[in-house]
Amino acid sequence: MTASDFDRAVEVMARAATPHIFALPRINLNKPAYELAYKRAEDALRALIPFLSEIGWKLVPVEATEDQMVAGNDAARRVQRGGSTGMTIDNQIRHQCARETAAYAAMVSVAPNPLEGDHT
Numbered sequence: 001m002t003a004s005d006f007d008r009a010v011e012v013m014a015r016a017a018t019p020h021i022f023a024l025p026r027i028n029l030n031k032p033a034y035e036l037a038y039k040r041a042e043d044a045l046r047a048l049i050p051f052l053s054e055i056g057w058k059l060v061p062v063e064a065t066e067d068q069m070v071a072g073n074d075a076a077r078r079v080q081r082g083g084s085t086g087m088t089i090d091n092q093i094r095h096q097c098a099r100e101t102a103a104y105a106a107m108v109s110v111a112p113n114p115l116e117g118d119h120t
Contacts, residue, residue: 005114006115010042013041013044014034014037014040017044018033018037021033021037049113058108058111059111060107060108060111061111061112064107065110067110068106068107068108068110068111069107071106071107071109072103072107074106075102075103075106075107076099076100076102076103
């Protein structure tokens with residue numbers, strides 16, 4: 001997430017939380033109210049991303065980064081596909097998709113943190 005993307009996300013949150021402040025054109029905005037709304041939205045966004053991680057979610061880029069593609073490929077090459085008779089259908093599917101699951105986990109683990117730096 002670039003710095004400008006983060007700023008846009010903060011502004012979207014601020015506008016959603018306090019639409020009455022943003023009802024007028026920017027030139028007529030109440031500057032202290034605007035700055036307060038923007039600061040609150042920025043604080044909320046900075047708190048949201050770590051919270052998502054705590055509950056098992058991660059914000060990842062729509063397009064995989066080069067690090068993610070390398071990690072996914074490496075993980076997929078280390079895991080062998082396989083299957084076994086006597087397994088339930090769900091277990092067979094999980095076993096057959098082991099490479100994809102490993103690749104996905106590896107890619108998510110190296111996804112850039114949107115709060116740290118410019119990731120274009």
